[in-house]
Amino acid sequence: MSKRRKEGTSGPHVKLAKCDQTQLQLPAALQDEETTEKLREGWSQSLDVETSCVTLQGKPFRHCIIKNYLTEEFVAKLETDLSQLSFNTKSNDLYSFKQTNDLKTADSPSICAFASLLKEKMRNWLMEVTGIPLNDKVAITSSIYEHTDTLLCHDDELEERRIAFILYITPPSWTMADGGTLDLFSSSEGRLQPEKVVKSLLPTRSSLVFFEVTASSFHQVAEVLASDKRRLSMGGWFHGPPLARPAPSPEPKVPLKPWTDGYFDMVEDWVNPMYFDEEVLAQIQQDFEDDSEILLEDFLKEDKVQMVTTALQAKDLQWNPTGPFNKRHYEQIDSTSLSELVQQVTKMFQSEAMFLLLGRLTGLTLQSEEEGEEDSHGTPKCWGEVRRWRHGHYTLMHDEDPHNNDFCLDSMFYLNAQDWKSDYGGYVSYIAKGEDEELLTVVPKNNALALVYRDSDTLRFVKYINTTAMDRQMSGNQDSSFFEVYNAYYE
Template structure:
């Protein structure tokens, strides 16, 4: 066994000078004694047969597998296993590879080739293990905040000898091109892992890359990887995204609205019961929200080949498809219109207590505590859903999202009592406004009659603040490789909102496929809430500015349970 694996033993000064000149002039070199150096989309290099002693490679591989402890890493950006930093690991072959090679021969080689003053005391080293459906999504490695930090990233591959060279095993190192805003827009090159090869690239504002999903079932993408540190260039200031355009509610005929929503969700007493549940957890799942025939027709029409799907990026924020609204089938347009109508705003206000309709006053922060005392046990029993179906509105979500509790106002309770005898359909928004004004006028008269009593002066209501509700709507298609990521500067997270999620074509969906929506608290890793795609089920989630959301990476398992290889979502965000 070689005591000192040597990269440079077969390289003379002519080859070193060729590589150095290529690095300086940005000219490409292909397979110069196993070394290839390219400069698009950013400077990167691949060295094949890095260590000449195959016994050392095999012993290093076996030692890593037997002795290192890997920890699961799983969030919006990645899913794989990784060790802690190996800078002080004393295993025989690993320490030799680190101390004699990374800190010795290879460091000297990089300094000569790049003419960068790399640190001889600071190299980050870990080992990563990617198995079936694991991945690492688009990022640039550039977390540098000082003038000294990550300068060159490296990956030494210890994949099996039979790792397919055609890329069919997955796990490729994909490289992205960027636009003039330094946003990653396209995968322009894929480096396929090969045993005993090493890839490295210079970390910069342009070095966007990802580890593609591992498709092989019985092979492990094993590597030793990390960063050489050195002087870095100041980070470029990226322009903020243009905020998404918000719209006002659309007009629909009452019958059109009633044709979609099932009867039980239109009864005021049931809406009050839903609001009671929503106010305690800020989320709820409404099963069988639509008439089955309408839902099934919509599901079928979403598969139409006439729909124009447009990829929405950039890759470091999101990767999924949205439908061109003009290309949608009529029934999908109709549903989108119903969900963004004045009637829907009113219904959601009744179900959530939020001011999602112009006639509903905004809730004040201190209203919650006061409202709690307004309910007696008898009133709680009266607000149970009809026929004892209280459990019908129980949320199956696993956790909670923190938000203000909201209770129905006294005016709304009076209105619900009036409407209870009107049948299953709520009144129109115009008649509702009249009723609200009527009940408010009655209350004003009552307050006037009691103003002589000093104790009741405190009960005079302050002027109410009414909202100006807006929404943003997208019809989405989710396929293998698609996702959304958490980014702190998204305009979407800067204000409180109600998320509505409605899924189609997900009958056989399972958690192993990805595509579920996770809600987490800012600066926290643990999930607060998970929303899973379900047929004919509307999920409502209220989130404040400290609550973030992302859609988990959709992996290749979806293709096995869904013949179309996709499912659909109508996502609407409502603002008060």
């Protein structure tokens, strides 16, 4: 467990030359009346339109790709001028990349010229093609995505954003193998939740992509896999009158279960004997009361750990992906495929014996969050699941999480996590609502039980697991995954 600093800057801060009055023109294809009419008709009916340099597609949501939007000579000027700006490091649950401040104050000739093109000619052309009323506000920034950087699934809906755009200034040699694609998600009808990536757009140099911002415009920037290239772009939003946003679809709360009676013999047989020592218990309880968190290493006996790890690695075990992608992406064990051993372990962590041990370790009085209801009678309750984490997995913070409004004890027991590094991601981050600074970080550690007591003002997420996790080599494990027995206990 550790603290992490999230924001920083990179690159020199250089005063640029005064902005000149360079006038850029739209590509010739966008000035052609016949092409513009085809695109206007295609947009209004969500049809696909293909010309020599413009591709308009209606699914999964309306988006357009314009090839060679600017000349190579001008793109090279942009690239040079952008290299002189300061880029702020941006890192949280949703993204990891570097970005400038809003470029409306930049005085580079090329940046000024591009901004003027967007605010005047391009804005008018967009209104003509899309029929979307746009005001004179255009937000523009520049972003750099380097090795392992990503921007996870989101819809861009905020305030008055109506059309999003991205101009790519990537190396000409950029390929799909380099990652960094703009991925578009299909969405479920009614609930407006992303289902799966159905289209991946290559960030081709000098191409400009724009799409309509709606409640279903779910997209992401896929992880950059190239280690010797950077994905440079300029992007932002055209603004206009805001659309009415549909009410979010509430997620059902996972039912809480009372403890499983007994399991005293199994807990005594499986848990490291040191955690029954009175002096050790007293010290752990004191440390937990001081910090509201603790990491208990070597929690289970080593032979038991090997047995469970082997059972979880069985090829006939079924793992189900979770979702939706704008909230989480990891794998949960299918209860119908559980071996008897894994079933017993999951029950042990939700047993009367474990509740009582956790109470002694933490000093908490674990009882039902529904205290006072006639059918609860003060019985302790919890919920939990067995998870598999590997490359590409994550969770995001979101206000609609039904479990964010309760005080609870998070219990995370890790298996197959030998030599896991925080640089891989996969760590749990705790953040106070409305704040950016992390309160606590929990890095997976093999055969360790992490206990964290969180209140209703604390949010948590699991950081995206990046491609460097694939470099981790372990005996008998080539997929670089680790397992977590997660449980939440309520007072």
